[in-house]
Amino acid sequence: xxxxxxxxxxxxxxxxxxxxxxxxxxxxxxxxxxxxxxxxxxxxxxxxxxxxxxxxxxxxxxxxxxxxxxxxxxxxxxxxxxxxxxxxxxxxxxxxxxxxxxxxxxxxxxxxxxxxxxxxxxxxxxxxxxxxxxxxxxxxxxxxxxxxxxxxxxxxxxxxxxxxxxxxxxxxxxxxxxxxxxx
Amino acid sequence: xxxxxxxxxxxxxxxxxxxxxxxxxxxxxxxxxxxxxxxxxxxxxxxxxxxxxxxxxxxxxxxxxxxxxxxxxxxxxxxxxxxxxxxxxxxxxxxxxxxxxxxxxxxxxxxxxxxxxxxxxx
Numbered sequence: 001x002x003x004x005x006x007x008x009x010x011x012x013x014x015x016x017x018x019x020x021x022x023x024x025x026x027x028x029x030x031x032x033x034x035x036x037x038x039x040x041x042x043x044x045x046x047x048x049x050x051x052x053x054x055x056x057x058x059x060x061x062x063x064x065x066x067x068x069x070x071x072x073x074x075x076x077x078x079x080x081x082x083x084x085x086x087x088x089x090x091x092x093x094x095x096x097x098x099x100x101x102x103x104x105x106x107x108x109x110x111x112x113x114x115x116x117x118x119x120x121x122x123x124x125x126x127x128x129x130x131x132x133x134x135x136x137x138x139x140x141x142x143x144x145x146x147x148x149x150x151x152x153x154x155x156x157x158x159x160x161x162x163x164x165x166x167x168x169x170x171x172x173x174x175x176x177x178x179x180x181x182x183x
Numbered sequence: 184x185x186x187x188x189x190x191x192x193x194x195x196x197x198x199x200x201x202x203x204x205x206x207x208x209x210x211x212x213x214x215x216x217x218x219x220x221x222x223x224x225x226x227x228x229x230x231x232x233x234x235x236x237x238x239x240x241x242x243x244x245x246x247x248x249x250x251x252x253x254x255x256x257x258x259x260x261x262x263x264x265x266x267x268x269x270x271x272x273x274x275x276x277x278x279x280x281x282x283x284x285x286x287x288x289x290x291x292x293x294x295x296x297x298x299x300x301x302x303x304x305x
Contacts, residue, residue, distance in 0.1 A: 053211045182190070
């Protein structure tokens, strides 16, 4: 962790809201990305981002500076997302989700420029047959690009569980996309 | 691009964007609770709880003390309960004693005499 970030976190612990604003500005997109992919609902994702930062603000005194701050935020956000997933009904894929994936697959631009609604459609289609655990591991490892150690610290799952859940998730998605004509 | 691995690889690490990031930051900041005022409220509550706890403890100790004290007083004055089985005008013991004495003396007494004796005692 950089010294500047440490100083900011110390100020946040002392109750400095302006210092915390910098933290929010820095990490809000990261949390929003995770929440949108986990929940497949933009409004719920925004609410989760808000809840996450409220939790961070309230519990920043308990944060161990020896550990990664990003991992700590991810842990809070993931738990809040899972709480919301458990509370709401299963989100099934919509017919238009297939079209959104087709448009994304047809796009040759290396830069990913997706609207939030397109993100929702594609992830909803990919994750529609996954369990909560598989979805969490797939989102963190595959979509967010985190390494296994970090996912282990966030989810509390061991390496074997992460690898097996990720394998099953990939196989399920592969099977689903094969049925839709992808190779 | 119909390759599944390619699709997944392109999605990896890409992040959706927040429409109005500054506005969203302001929204989050406005929702933050005030930590200072929050910490004062439970402290005030805990003071009242502490006071009530002390008063209740003192009252409990007093009650227990009073209970022990009154029990000790009762122990000093022994309670003697005497039951009077005697019925006025009739002494059961004397009657039986008379019958016994008569039988002991082997007196030649018949049933009528015994009955008479019985009436006399009543």
